[in-house]
Amino acid sequence: MRQTDQPHGMMSDMSSDIEMNWEPPDRFNFSRDIVEAVAAHDGTWPALTFVDSVGAIRRFTFAQMHDIATRWTGLLRESGISPGDRVIVAVGKRPDWHAVLLASMRCGAITVPCSVHAGGPELEFRIRQSGASLVVAERASYAALQHALNRLDAPPAVLYVDGIEDSLRDFPRVAPCENTASGDPAAIVYTAGVSGPPKGAIHTHGSMYGARLQAQHWLDARPDDLVWCTVPTGGADSIWNVLLGPWSCGSQIVLHEPPFDPIERCDLIERLGVTVLCQTPAEYRAMTRVDGVDRHDFTSVQQAVSVGEALDLETVRRFKRLFGITVREGYGQTETSIVIGQPPGLEPRLGSMGLQLPGQRVAVIDDWGQEVGPGIEGEIAVQTQTPTLFQGYWDQPDVTSAAFRGGWFVTGDLAIRDRDGHFSFIGRPEDVIGSNDRKV
Numbered sequence: 001m002r003q004t005d006q007p008h009g010m011m012s013d014m015s016s017d018i019e020m021n022w023e024p025p026d027r028f029n030f031s032r033d034i035v036e037a038v039a040a041h042d043g044t045w046p047a048l049t050f051v052d053s054v055g056a057i058r059r060f061t062f063a064q065m066h067d068i069a070t071r072w073t074g075l076l077r078e079s080g081i082s083p084g085d086r087v088i089v090a091v092g093k094r095p096d097w098h099a100v101l102l103a104s105m106r107c108g109a110i111t112v113p114c115s116v117h118a119g120g121p122e123l124e125f126r127i128r129q130s131g132a133s134l135v136v137a138e139r140a141s142y143a144a145l146q147h148a149l150n151r152l153d154a155p156p157a158v159l160y161v162d163g164i165e166d167s168l169r170d171f172p173r174v175a176p177c178e179n180t181a182s183g184d185p186a187a188i189v190y191t192a193g194v195s196g197p198p199k200g201a202i203h204t205h206g207s208m209y210g211a212r213l214q215a216q217h218w219l220d221a222r223p224d225d226l227v228w229c230t231v232p233t234g235g236a237d238s239i240w241n242v243l244l245g246p247w248s249c250g251s252q253i254v255l256h257e258p259p260f261d262p263i264e265r266c267d268l269i270e271r272l273g274v275t276v277l278c279q280t281p282a283e284y285r286a287m288t289r290v291d292g293v294d295r296h297d298f299t300s301v302q303q304a305v306s307v308g309e310a311l312d313l314e315t316v317r318r319f320k321r322l323f324g325i326t327v328r329e330g331y332g333q334t335e336t337s338i339v340i341g342q343p344p345g346l347e348p349r350l351g352s353m354g355l356q357l358p359g360q361r362v363a364v365i366d367d368w369g370q371e372v373g374p375g376i377e378g379e380i381a382v383q384t385q386t387p388t389l390f391q392g393y394w395d396q397p398d399v400t401s402a403a404f405r406g407g408w409f410v411t412g413d414l415a416i417r418d419r420d421g422h423f424s425f426i427g428r429p430e431d432v433i434g435s436n437d438r439k440v
Contacts, residue, residue, distance in 0.1 A: 022213060022359035022387050024182040024206035031069060031102040032177040034247055039063040046252040049226065049272060050095055053257045060095060062247075065102070067173050068095065072103035074171030075164075079134055079157055083108030083178055086132040086188065088156075090123070090141050090234070092116035093257045096161040097233050098243055100136050105205075108178030111187045112200075115234035116140065120147025129200060130188055130394060132156050182206035188394045189236045191334045200394035201236075201335045208244055210387030211337065213359045215245030218330050218341040219276050220303045223250035228269070229278035229307075230256065236334040237307050241278050251276070262286040266296045273300040277325075280308040281315060284327055288318040298323045303344055305330060310425070313350065329353055331380070331423065333411055335403075337388040340380075340423050352422040353415075360386050364417045369406020374419040377426055381408035 038045055043063035050058045081087060087104045089111055091097040104111040112130045114123065116138055123144055127135065137145055139162045149155040180186070186208050188200040215221045219241065229241035246253050254272060258264070266287060269277065284306060287293060304319070304327045311329055320326050330341035331353040339362050342354035356362040361383035363371045372378040382389055384407055392400035403409055414426035 022210070024209035024387065026182060027179055028182045028205045028209045029105055029177055029180045030186075030205070030208040030244060030248075031066075031105040035062055035069065035102055036066050036177070038247075038250060039066040045250070047247065048095060048098065049252060049254050051254070051256045051258065051268065052094075055258065058095075065095070065098060068099040068168070069102035069106065070173055070175040071168040071171040072099045073106045073175035073177075075159070075168060076100075076103050076107050076109070076134070077175075078171075079159065081107050081109050081134055083180075084185075085109045085134070086112050086130045088112040088114050088123075088126060088130065088132045088135045088137075090114040090116050090118060090135065090137040090145075091161055092138060092140075092233055093255050094161070095255065096164075098255075100161070101239075101243060103175075105180070105186060105208075106175060106177045108180050108184070110185045110202075113187065113189060113234050113239060115232060117232075118144060118234070120144045120151075124148035124151050125198070126190065126200075127152060127156060134159065136161065138162060180205045182209065183391075185391065187239065189239060189334050189390075199396060199399060201390040202392055202394055203239075203388075204391050207337070207388050207390065209248075210359070211240050211244035212248035213357055213387060214240060214330070214332075214338040214341070215249050215251075217343065217357045217359075218328075218338050219245060219278065219305060220344040221246050221249040221251040221276055225249070225251040225275045225302075226254060226273060226300075227251045227276040227278070228254035228256070228272075228274045230260070230265075230283060231278070231280065231307060236332075236337070240337050241307070246276075260286075262290045262293075266290060266293055269298060269301065270296050275300055275302045277301055277304040278307060279304075281306055281311040282308075284311065284319055285315045288315060288322055294322050296323075298325060301325055304328065305341075316348075331413075331425070333413075335390040335409060336382050336386070336411070339382055339386065339388070349422055351424050352418075353425055354423065355421050356423075360388070362386075362423070363408070364415055364423070365405070365408055365410070369408055375416055377414055377416050380411045380413045380415045380423070381405070382411065383408055 039062040045062050047062040047065050048060040087109045133156050135158045185202050186205045187203045190198040227246040231237040304325045328342040330338040332338040339360040340353050342348040364378040365381045415423050
């Protein structure tokens with residue numbers, strides 16, 4: 001349950017720092033400057049509540065996650081990983097996913113997240129396009145991964161997370177962290193490939209720092225919150241909302257391995273005391289259709305947001321009527337993170353995606369890169385100095401150049417902006433929208 005009193009010590013300082021500072025420092029590494037720092041300050045501070053495949057619950061502190069991550073760092077380095085190397089991570093909703101991403105950051109490597117359900121062709125494409133030298137995966141991906149590896153002249157090394165605990169114990173609990181610059185690449189996150197092959201959006205360590213913006217000003221995450229973002233690992237939403245954003249605020253995360261079941265979801269929200277809920281529209285709709293759902297006590301939930309696709313008005317109304325909670329929307333792309341959102345504490349305007357988030361710079365522009373006036377249709381664009389904006393597309397300089405116009409990254413989505421700054425989505429010129437590329 002969210003407390004009325006403000007947290008003390010480092011966590012209070014963290015909240016005020018997030019509120020005031022949007023520009024990343026010259027040097028930043030999320031694994032060192034957030035996770036290790038919190039662990040050093042308070043070894044008991046909760047980081048993760050994990051519900052495994054059979055429903056058993058395990059809890060991890062920041063200190064425990066840091067310990068696992070440093071051991072993984074040793075394993076990655078022993079496997080030959082150096083700064084700048086690409087590491088594909090095809091791991092599902094389990095603490096290893098967090099630990100491997102943190103370890104990759106500590107090594108100064110570039111993480112390439114991938115769905116645990118990716119098939120052979122998708123894995124082959126990402127390995128080839130990124131030039132990955134290591135794949136970290138689950139045994140469940142063995143067949144698909146072998147299909148990909150057999151088609152490569154120089155296949156990368158592979159580590160499987162299943163049953164690796166004994167091997168990790170051989171590595172020390174202390175592992176140096178690369179002193180990465182904020183401009184150094186930290187991750188390559190692939191787009192959905194709606195209008196062509198997927199593109200690898202490069203996010204820097206500075207982007208990792210900027211993740212606090214949407215956590216603070218859209219999720220409204222705080223140090224005493226329990227944040228449950230239900231999206232699968234492998235895409236941009238999981239990077240921002242199942243790792244970087246909540247932990248930047250000192251919040252605890254829920255990680256749920258079993259497949260979605262609306263009855264279990266309602267039970268766990270009540271049982272765990274979830275305070276911030278982030279789900280897809282389909283999940284919200286399913287929850288409103290559960291028999292007797294109104295018997296569940298959702299008083300712990302302070303904020304609810306929707307990701308992945310547009311949320312229909314009927315679901316918003318039904319969820320509000322059943323649980324007394326207004327589900328808010330937001331907008332972003334793989335390249336940007338969430339840059340527009342319906343802010344917490346204000347009643348959302350019907351038909352509006354919301355306002356630009358603090359620290360972001362978003363506009364509606366014309367074909368010449370000039371901002372248009374209120375009520376005039378144009379393309380949503382994000383200024384190049386925006387903290388969470390990607391650096392470019394991996395190994396695609398021409399495609400990168402074409403995505404920018406007059407100091408703006410052009411999303412390709414059409415919208416209008418009213419005099420109060422509210423954005424309303426119109427569509428894409430070709431009327432094709434991909435769920436990984438539009439997050440409303």
